Amino acid sequence: MADPRIFGGGDDADRREQPGRRLYNPYHDLHVPSRTLYDLPTAPEFLFQEEAVAQRRSWGENLTFYTGVGYLSGAVAGAAVGLRRASAAAEPGDSLKIRVNRVLNSCGQEGRRIGNRVGVIGLLYAGLESGMVAVRDSDDWVNSVVAGLGTGVLFKAANGPRSAAVAGAIGGLMVGAAVAAKQIVKRHVPI
Known part of the structure; x- marks a missing residue:
């Protein structure tokens, strides 16, 4: 039978107890604390500076x-x-x-x-909101509310002007309420 010390068949406790032998640590010469290895950044990383400037x-x-x-x-x-x-x-x-x-x-x-x-409602809303941002060159609550109003009008335009006006008002009010709720949550809920 072969000697277990040669082929590593013994316990780790046997190897530690022997004087003059130490376990191999491949990270010994790196001198990097483990905290910096696993402490990842929470902010997004961007390839180009233009992407980092845009908040949208x-x-x-x-x-x-x-x-x-x-x-x-x-x-x-x-x-x-x-x-x-x-x-x-x-x-x-x-x-x-x-x-x-x-x-x-x-x-x-x-x-x-x-x-x-x-x-389709999401498609219309996204297109109108992005168009409003491009036309007004600002990103605020007005774009969202106008996009919600326009989405309602466009979605129900085939049913007649009265139905389109009602749907537009409902869309504008829903988006306005969502924007207001988002601002309240941002202000009062610590995240």
């Missing part, structure tokens, strides 16, 4: 963000509506397979329908 997403990022968030949230809400409708339409004599099929069909249909609508 670009129009393309805005478009992608609002459209994606709108579609996903609308799809989840639509799936919940579809689940409620499918459970209400269940009949006592249905088999489990029929019930599952009804739930999946209803959730998919309502999720697509509502997700597409809310995604």
Whole structure:
């Protein structure tokens, strides 16, 4: 049988107890404290200085963000509506397979329908807000409220001027309330 000390088969305690032997530490000569290795910066890092100066997403990022968030949230809400409708339409004599099929069909249909609508609203809002920022060359609450108003008007424009005006007012009020709530949260909630 081979000597376990040659092939490393012994315990670590056996190796530490032997005088004149020490464990190999590959980081011994670096002289870097471990705290600086793992203390990562919390601020974002930018490749170009122009990106660091801008405190806002670009129009393309805005478009992608609002459209994606709108579609996903609308799809989840639509799936919940579809689940409620499918459970209400269940009949006592249905088999489990029929019930599952009804739930999946209803959730998919309502999720697509509502997700597409809310995604289009997000697309319109992002485009109008980015356009307002480009035209006014400032980024403030006015851009958001006007974009919400314009989104409501454009989304319901096919239903007539009265419906478009009501939807525009609702959109402007909703965005205004969201901007006001964001300011209140920024002021009173330490993050």
